[in-house]
Amino acid sequence: MPKIIDQAVIQSHNDKVMRHLRGDYDHLEEQLARRGVDLERIREAASQFRVAIPSWGVGTGGTRFARFPGAGEPRNVFEKLQDCAVINQLSAVTPKVSLHIPWDKCGDWSELKAFAAGLGLGFDAINSNTFSDQPGQSHSYKFGSLTHTDPATRQQAVEHNLECIEIGRTLGSQALTVWIGDGSNFPGQQHFRRAFDRYLESARLIYAALPDDWYMFLEHKLCEPAFYSTVIQDWGSSYLAATTLGPKARCLVDLGHHAPNVNIEMIVARLIAAGKLGGFHFNDSKYGDDDLDSGSIAPYRLFLVFNELAAAIHEQVPQFNPAYMLDQSHNVTDPIESLMTSAMSVHQAFTQALLIDRAQLDEAQEANDALRATQLLKQAFNTDVSPLLARIRLDAGGAIDPVTVYRTSRYREQAGNERLQQHHGSSGIV
Numbered sequence: 001m002p003k004i005i006d007q008a009v010i011q012s013h014n015d016k017v018m019r020h021l022r023g024d025y026d027h028l029e030e031q032l033a034r035r036g037v038d039l040e041r042i043r044e045a046a047s048q049f050r051v052a053i054p055s056w057g058v059g060t061g062g063t064r065f066a067r068f069p070g071a072g073e074p075r076n077v078f079e080k081l082q083d084c085a086v087i088n089q090l091s092a093v094t095p096k097v098s099l100h101i102p103w104d105k106c107g108d109w110s111e112l113k114a115f116a117a118g119l120g121l122g123f124d125a126i127n128s129n130t131f132s133d134q135p136g137q138s139h140s141y142k143f144g145s146l147t148h149t150d151p152a153t154r155q156q157a158v159e160h161n162l163e164c165i166e167i168g169r170t171l172g173s174q175a176l177t178v179w180i181g182d183g184s185n186f187p188g189q190q191h192f193r194r195a196f197d198r199y200l201e202s203a204r205l206i207y208a209a210l211p212d213d214w215y216m217f218l219e220h221k222l223c224e225p226a227f228y229s230t231v232i233q234d235w236g237s238s239y240l241a242a243t244t245l246g247p248k249a250r251c252l253v254d255l256g257h258h259a260p261n262v263n264i265e266m267i268v269a270r271l272i273a274a275g276k277l278g279g280f281h282f283n284d285s286k287y288g289d290d291d292l293d294s295g296s297i298a299p300y301r302l303f304l305v306f307n308e309l310a311a312a313i314h315e316q317v318p319q320f321n322p323a324y325m326l327d328q329s330h331n332v333t334d335p336i337e338s339l340m341t342s343a344m345s346v347h348q349a350f351t352q353a354l355l356i357d358r359a360q361l362d363e364a365q366e367a368n369d370a371l372r373a374t375q376l377l378k379q380a381f382n383t384d385v386s387p388l389l390a391r392i393r394l395d396a397g398g399a400i401d402p403v404t405v406y407r408t409s410r411y412r413e414q415a416g417n418e419r420l421q422q423h424h425g426s427s428g429i430v
Helices: 007-034 039-046 077-091 109-118 151-171 192-208 235-245 264-273 299-314 335-354 358-366 370-381 386-395 402-409 411-424
Strands: 096-098 126-128 175-178 215-219 249-254 277-282 323-326
Touching: 007 039, 007 386, 007 402, 039 335, 039 386, 077 096, 077 109, 077 335, 077 402, 077 411, 109 151, 126 151, 151 175, 151 192, 175 192, 192 215, 192 235, 215 235, 215 277, 235 249, 235 264, 249 264, 264 277, 264 299, 299 335, 299 370, 323 335, 335 370, 335 386, 335 402, 358 370, 402 411
Parallel strands: 126 175, 175 215, 215 249, 249 277, 277 323
Antiparallel strands: none
């Protein structure tokens, strides 16, 4: 597989810290052995973990006030894939990219697929955009898209989603994520029931076009850009729509799309029980839909979500196979660094959840021993699994310390210079 960063740079750093890793790993193994946990079993399971990278995440984000772009930012989907390849090369857990259409449109999708394969990347869910107007668009989405009162506007939004499905089929994707910003800003502006009915009418047309092996992920969001009401505002509306549409429609949970202090892990459990959990957009928040780095604010909440997921794996819940993806906005950091650390944080939460003694937890729950139950969770959460994750990255050809290697490689500076030269030249990147 072609490497964006010279493998010698990675190997040199790994060699320098190998001795410390061996010591830390042995200590973790001894610690877990005293608790009756087989580290090799955990290692095997944790090695299978994967989380997708959002194509839009490798560019600098912004607020409604300003955006401060960084040097060497990707200007097109090909350059985005280069940055995503660096993240996967160093973290070794992000081999798929989730595209957003029309932001990532290109002239030849087969060429893009081959380019991605050359970087060792594949494609996750395709995301449609009917929450903003595009140049040359016939009908505006100012007052909605799939739920607009105008049938022609709804049809335009449906056709965009159908186009996304065709793009995804070419790229090898197997899911379409649908999030709409439809809603209202004033009481009385919108007839709630009719708006939801229009959503279902439009969604049925999209659902009918899904290939047999595809899923349609319905994403809910409490508010923004509509601040009085949102058509698909919570997991209940999402579940109702997914159930109405059929078995290929499932609910996508974005950790930032809920009111403060909502019990997200319980929502996850309910959707697992209903067979409607489609996947996740991982991020973190302090106030609302902040799109902060995963695990940067509430790492225990992230762990509790994975506790429910690990329980479903342990109990072998039928047809349980949620998709994992990051969805963040990086306003003050290098997006590559943030996405790498977020991927590691999510991987960490997953691995810690694997450490929970399910038999003991079942006993504590059945005995109504609240303190014992929460101690078992805290014991797993407080276990430093970083040596194990570093070992997994090492075995996969990645970096023991991805951020240090990335900074040592000076990839951002070199990519910036190359992209600047190409900007002044006549060629593209392919």
